[in-house]
Amino acid sequence: MKTKNKHSAKDRPDAPKHEASGSAVRRKARWLTWLLLALAVVLPGPIVWAWYALPPLGAPLAVRATPSTYPASKLAFRKEALVPAGKYWPRITNVQVVDLDADGLMDVLYCDGRRNGVYWRRQTSRGVYRERKLGGDLDIAPPAHATVVDLDKDGDVDVVVSVLGNVSPSDEHVGKVVWLENDGQFEFTTHLILDDERRVADAQPGDLDGDGDVDLVVAVFGYNHGRILWLEQRAAGRFVQHELLQAPGTIHVPIHDYDGDGDLDVVALVSQDYEEVWAFENTGGGAFEPKKRIISYTHNFDVGSSGLVKCDLDRDGDMDLLWTAGDNLEIFYHYPQPYHGCYWLENRGNWEFVKHRISDLGGTYAAAPSDLDGDGDTDVVLASMFNDWNVDGAANLVWLENDGKQNFTPWQIDGAPILLATVACGDLDGDGRDDVVAGGMNPFLPDPRMGEVTGWFSGQGGGK
Amino acid sequence: MSPVQWALAIVVLIEFSAGGWVAFSRLSVVDFPAVDPSRTDTISAGDLEKLRLESRPEQASDWRRLAQAYMAYGYPAESEACFAKSAAMDPAEPEARYQWAQCLAHLGRIEASVEQLRQAVERKHPRPADCWYFIGRNYLRLEDPARAEQAFREAGDLPGAQLELAKLEIRSGRLEAALARLKPLQEKQPRDTEPHLLRARAEELSGNAAAAEKFYDLADHAPDRIRTPLDLESERWSADRKTIGIDQRWTVANEMIMAEKPGPETAGIRNLLDFKWNSPAAETLVIKAINARRLSEADELLYELTQREGHTLAVLELHGDVCVARQRPEDARDYWERAVKVGGVDPQDIYKKLAAFYQWSKNPAKAQQHTARDHHAAGAQAFWRGDYAAAIEKLESAVAADPGLAAAWFYLGEARRLSGDRAQAYKAYERCLLISPEHDRARQGMKLLKEM
Numbered sequence: 001m002k003t004k005n006k007h008s009a010k011d012r013p014d015a016p017k018h019e020a021s022g023s024a025v026r027r028k029a030r031w032l033t034w035l036l037l038a039l040a041v042v043l044p045g046p047i048v049w050a051w052y053a054l055p056p057l058g059a060p061l062a063v064r065a066t067p068s069t070y071p072a073s074k075l076a077f078r079k080e081a082l083v084p085a086g087k088y089w090p091r092i093t094n095v096q097v098v099d100l101d102a103d104g105l106m107d108v109l110y111c112d113g114r115r116n117g118v119y120w121r122r123q124t125s126r127g128v129y130r131e132r133k134l135g136g137d138l139d140i141a142p143p144a145h146a147t148v149v150d151l152d153k154d155g156d157v158d159v160v161v162s163v164l165g166n167v168s169p170s171d172e173h174v175g176k177v178v179w180l181e182n183d184g185q186f187e188f189t190t191h192l193i194l195d196d197e198r199r200v201a202d203a204q205p206g207d208l209d210g211d212g213d214v215d216l217v218v219a220v221f222g223y224n225h226g227r228i229l230w231l232e233q234r235a236a237g238r239f240v241q242h243e244l245l246q247a248p249g250t251i252h253v254p255i256h257d258y259d260g261d262g263d264l265d266v267v268a269l270v271s272q273d274y275e276e277v278w279a280f281e282n283t284g285g286g287a288f289e290p291k292k293r294i295i296s297y298t299h300n301f302d303v304g305s306s307g308l309v310k311c312d313l314d315r316d317g318d319m320d321l322l323w324t325a326g327d328n329l330e331i332f333y334h335y336p337q338p339y340h341g342c343y344w345l346e347n348r349g350n351w352e353f354v355k356h357r358i359s360d361l362g363g364t365y366a367a368a369p370s371d372l373d374g375d376g377d378t379d380v381v382l383a384s385m386f387n388d389w390n391v392d393g394a395a396n397l398v399w400l401e402n403d404g405k406q407n408f409t410p411w412q413i414d415g416a417p418i419l420l421a422t423v424a425c426g427d428l429d430g431d432g433r434d435d436v437v438a439g440g441m442n443p444f445l446p447d448p449r450m451g452e453v454t455g456w457f458s459g460q461g462g463g464k
Numbered sequence: 465m466s467p468v469q470w471a472l473a474i475v476v477l478i479e480f481s482a483g484g485w486v487a488f489s490r491l492s493v494v495d496f497p498a499v500d501p502s503r504t505d506t507i508s509a510g511d512l513e514k515l516r517l518e519s520r521p522e523q524a525s526d527w528r529r530l531a532q533a534y535m536a537y538g539y540p541a542e543s544e545a546c547f548a549k550s551a552a553m554d555p556a557e558p559e560a561r562y563q564w565a566q567c568l569a570h571l572g573r574i575e576a577s578v579e580q581l582r583q584a585v586e587r588k589h590p591r592p593a594d595c596w597y598f599i600g601r602n603y604l605r606l607e608d609p610a611r612a613e614q615a616f617r618e619a620g621d622l623p624g625a626q627l628e629l630a631k632l633e634i635r636s637g638r639l640e641a642a643l644a645r646l647k648p649l650q651e652k653q654p655r656d657t658e659p660h661l662l663r664a665r666a667e668e669l670s671g672n673a674a675a676a677e678k679f680y681d682l683a684d685h686a687p688d689r690i691r692t693p694l695d696l697e698s699e700r701w702s703a704d705r706k707t708i709g710i711d712q713r714w715t716v717a718n719e720m721i722m723a724e725k726p727g728p729e730t731a732g733i734r735n736l737l738d739f740k741w742n743s744p745a746a747e748t749l750v751i752k753a754i755n756a757r758r759l760s761e762a763d764e765l766l767y768e769l770t771q772r773e774g775h776t777l778a779v780l781e782l783h784g785d786v787c788v789a790r791q792r793p794e795d796a797r798d799y800w801e802r803a804v805k806v807g808g809v810d811p812q813d814i815y816k817k818l819a820a821f822y823q824w825s826k827n828p829a830k831a832q833q834h835t836a837r838d839h840h841a842a843g844a845q846a847f848w849r850g851d852y853a854a855a856i857e858k859l860e861s862a863v864a865a866d867p868g869l870a871a872a873w874f875y876l877g878e879a880r881r882l883s884g885d886r887a888q889a890y891k892a893y894e895r896c897l898l899i900s901p902e903h904d905r906a907r908q909g910m911k912l913l914k915e916m
Contacts, residue, residue, distance in 0.1 A: 029466065036472035043479040050486050052520075060495040061549055065541040066572065088772050089741075116774035116806075139775040139806045165807065172809045173844070195807075196871060224657050224689045234902075241904040246680045247661070273631075273658070299609045299635070301628075302601065335540055337572040339605065390503050390539065445538075446505045446740065 067388035068362040070412040076459035083453035092439025097426025113142030149205040175200035198222030206255040206264040209286030219250035254310040269308035311369035321345040326364035334386035336362015370425035370434040377402040383420035417451025433458035508709030524554035536704040558587035593622040594693035624692030657686035687850040777808030836866030855879040870900035
């Protein structure tokens with residue numbers, strides 16, 4: 001074996017070298033095989049890991065939001081929290097700028113659905129306010145609207161409060177109308193005018209039967225059930241009910257002599273499933289024309305009517321109406337809709353009202369007419385409750401500049417606080433220009449951009 | 465290279481290619497949109513982000529799941545983008561189209577919503593009538609009653625669609641058609657208010673005042689409303705919310721509250737209130753704290769409840785309950801008296817407590833008064849539920865306890881009238897008017913009795 005081996009080696013002189021290189025090749029080949037095998041086995045792991053664990057590296061999907069925004073107001077305003085936001089969500093249901101004590105200084109009257117009361121922010125001297133709850137410790141849970149009127153005709157102003165009883169949709173008989181009677185020294189005694197009703201949204205005063213005392217028209221909003229009543233005052237504080245309409249969802253019932261025949265008529269905004277503006281023509285002595293009129297409506301039962309304000313917008317001597325639309329409260333989260341905004345119902349006489357759309361502000365919840373720029377025509381301030389609050393800069397407050405021919409240009413006053421439910425105008429600081437006051441209502445959003453009652457005070461700029 | 469090596473090399477090459485493809489696809493795949501966490505509570509924001517990170521953009525179902533979660537927590541624009549992607553990836557799926565359509569409608573993109581609803585019908589959505597109902601609603605939102613009417617007709621005999629058709633017919637003066645549509649609907653769904661109300665309106669416009677009055681009366685007393693696909697949608701949103709975020713936590717917490725688990729769980733529930741306030745849960749926690757004699761905890765919760773809700777009936781009742789636990793019954797009485805002045809839903813318990821207080825304080829007349837009010841409140845509730853037999857029983861107890869309670873006589877009259885007992889109803893109205901001559905509703909009830 002040894003010889004044979006030697007011999008074979010002699011026969012191939014290069015054999016050792018070859019043998020060495022052959023084994024190297026074999027080693028390499030083996031190494032390559034192992035490497036390839038290892039790669040083949042190992043690679044699927046990272047690939048599968050990458051497939052499952054790597055986050056997608058492409059751009060996020062584009063999102064299309066459509067908030068209502070407008071050019072910044074050409075009038076300057078100084079914002080001030082009149083009632084600062086606290087820890088808890090605000091529920092201001094109504095604000096008004098009124099001179100309740102007739103001292104020449106405008107005050108702020110507001111309804112607070114969280115603290116369950118009507119609050120009077122009395123301006124005691126220019127810029128100095130003292131606040132008190134009307135009616136002492138009286139709980140009004142929750143008030144929807146306060147109306148200032150001398151209900152008993154004793155020479156001082158009283159306050160009539162519409163009580164919802166429940167902010168949430170409900171048909172429970174929890175609504176009321178409460179009269180806060182002023183003793184002349186602004187101490188108020190409570191009287192219940194209407195009880196055991198569904199949720200009451202509005203009560204407006206006027207001498208409907210022409211007997212010299214003040215009657216009331218009441219909007220019982222309810223939920224699935226509701227109605228409109230007029231309460232005839234027979235003796236001081238004693239009222240007899242008359243039903244004008246049975247329908248759910250009446251929000252506001254502004255009273256005026258709309259047909260110019262010398263007596264007071266009633267119009268009503270009926271929302272919910274109907275979205276109609278009704279007129280009840282007084283034929284004298286509180287007798288209402290049996291044939292009721294719908295003076296304006298929309299087929300869009302989702303329009304979200306939110307308010308009806310009387311105002312002679314074109315200053316032609318008859319009373320027009322501002323109809324706001326933007327209420328989405330029946331759904332969880334709310335979004336501005338293309339049909340939201342403000343509609344002017346122009347009174348053309350003989351109960352003909354022509355509808356003009358004057359704003360497309362998403363989620364419009366309230367309107368206040370005012371000659372904000374002091375140019376002699378009536379502008380309109382709008383507050384939004386349901387703009388797209390996920391987008392910073394969405395408008396919460398807008399004023400519509402009237403060019404004198406009822407062509408309106410929108411100007412954005414602000415973007416916060418969000419969720420404004422009510423707005424009013426009046427010259428609080430006595431500079432001859434109206435200021436704007438708005439109240440916030442937040443039933444659902446955990447958002448820091450909240451406000452209770454906020455004022456926007458007119459400054460320099462604009463005007464003619 | 466040996467054949468084995470060649471084979472392995474090919475395998476490795478394929479794997480590298482696959483790796484490259486994976487890398488490329490991850491590089492190019494469209495990511496889920498993130499939402500602004502500051503617009504919701506921190507628990508929900510955390511859950512949404514977790515869901516986003518766990519979701520696979522290659523899977524249509526994940527896009528849809530995220531879309532539902534975003535919609536449920538108030539991010540409709542982001543939700544819509546996800547629904548659109550889901551539908552693009554799984555074009556045959558009808559439910560995704562349907563939900564996308566709802567989202568589009570929510571965003572005010574009405575024509576697009578109609579298109580997706582049509583696509584859902586084409587793809588054999590299991591509830592085509594619901595799709596047509598929403599198509600009709602969308603056309604109404606576009607002020608196109610003609611096309612809305614067509615869509616509602618496609619919805620067949622869906623009660624919600626029938627109702628919309630009747631409304632459109634009344635609006636356009638087709639009163640006969642509306643009446644023909646409403647009559648069977650009234651028979652089929654007598655407890656629902658809308659068919660009666662629309663019938664009343666149609667009768668009134670037809671000049672039939674007596675019939676109108678009858679149906680207005682029926683509408684006023686009908687305790688329910690017609691269920692529409694909108695209600696189903698609302699329920700679906702609620703259900704979606706309960707699967708994630710703060711509402712999922714509250715669902716679990718409410719189960720614990722119902723199971724009356726004491727101890728540390730209660731503390732966990734208390735913490736949840738800081739993320740999202742829940743008044744009924746807070747009220748229950750106050751009651752538990754009172755029962756367990758943890759009165760400082762009850763005070764703390766009650767303070768917050770009062771700050772958030774104001775002095776409502778329920779809150780004032782709890783203040784009274786705390787006073788009782790502190791052996792201050794007179795203070796409790798003051799709170800309860802204040803509560804019944806405020807008024808509200810379900811005052812019976814407070815009347816019971818006041819009756820018990822006055823019994824204890826040796827004032828049986830006042831105790832009797834409050835017992836009567838308790839029966840009256842229970843009777844009125846039964847009446848508005850449409851349970852006239854129960855209402856009559858309770859109201860008879862109320863007037864027996866306090867014959868001067870005009871409101872109880874009125875409701876007794878109403879319940880007897882609607883049960884067909886005319887003679888007894890008349891007597892009850894009479895008693896009401898004797899006590900309260902200006903009770904207009906009693907007078908109206910008598911008028912309706914005479915017309916029966």
